[in-house]
Each structure stands twice: as C-alpha cells, then as structure tokens.
Amino acid sequence: MKNHDLDNELWFNFKEHCSGKHFIVGNPHTFHGRISAYCPQKDVFFNVSLREIDEMPLTTKYWIKGFLVGNEPACPVDDEGDVFPRTHEEFIHWDKNIKLFHKTGYWYSGDRNCGVCGLKLLNSWTEFDCETCFEKK
Numbered sequence: 001m002k003n004h005d006l007d008n009e010l011w012f013n014f015k016e017h018c019s020g021k022h023f024i025v026g027n028p029h030t031f032h033g034r035i036s037a038y039c040p041q042k043d044v045f046f047n048v049s050l051r052e053i054d055e056m057p058l059t060t061k062y063w064i065k066g067f068l069v070g071n072e073p074a075c076p077v078d079d080e081g082d083v084f085p086r087t088h089e090e091f092i093h094w095d096k097n098i099k100l101f102h103k104t105g106y107w108y109s110g111d112r113n114c115g116v117c118g119l120k121l122l123n124s125w126t127e128f129d130c131e132t133c134f135e136k137k
Contacts (some may be wrong), residue, residue, distance in 0.1 A: 013056075
C-alpha cells in the first residue's frame with residue numbers, strides 16, 4: 001500500500017473479494033459497523049462488516065470488538081432527551097439490536113418489517129424476514 005502504514009497483525013480473509021490477507025485500515029465513516037479495509041492483491045480500499053469476514057487472528061477479533069463498541073448507535077431518548085428506562089419498549093428493542101450488532105457489525109438505519117409476518121425487524125438483523133419466519137424456510 002503506497003504512502004500508508006499497515007498493521008500486519010490486523011488482517012482477515014474475505015473470500016468474497018479475493019483470496020489472501022486483507023488489512024484493517026480504520027473507520028470509513030459511512031454506516032455503523034462498517035470497517036475500512038485494504039486489499040494488497042488488488043491494491044484497493046473497500047468497506048466490510050464483521051459478518052462478511054471469513055477468518056481472522058485474535059488481534060483482529062479484539063480490534064473489531066472494540067471498534068463496534070465505540071461505533072454503537074446511540075440509545076433511544078424521549079422528547080426531553082432523557083434515555084428511556086431499561087424496561088421501556090424502545091430501550092428493550094435497542095438493547096436487542098446492540099447485542100446482535102456486536103455479532104454482525106451490521107446496522108440498518110431506519111425501520112423495516114418482516115416480509116412475511118410484518119414484525120418490526122431489528123436494525124442489526126441481516127435478513128428480510130424475522131428470525132421465526134427465516135427459520136421456517
């Protein structure tokens with residue numbers, strides 16, 4: 001990579017792109033959870049989410065864990081700007097989203113409903129059908 005320093009310990013495999021090691025560059029400042037990466041085989045930069053990564057060493061795993069914690073979307077607040085109580089429906093939905101976000105690194109900004117049953121989908125759910133309908137397929 002010309003004019004850039006790579007941390008050789010922050011690599012991962014991303015077979016959808018090409019074989020070989022790819023390297024974490026940082027935050028692309030696009031969508032929550034997206035990671036800027038570099039492919040030395042093709043000499044290109046691209047963005048990737050955790051769920052797209054095939055293999056990685058422990059150093060990369062922990063870098064991504066820290067990155068996702070720092071990249072979490074803010075929790076919901078009421079009209080006065082106060083965080084909803086942990087028992088409030090909005091907070092419970094956000095909390096479920098965050099737990100899944102740490103597994104997928106994916107966040108859809110906006111509301112989506114299941115294409116089969118109409119249930120409100122989690123922002124960090126990667127499918128178009130809810131978990132129940134997805135499992136029935």
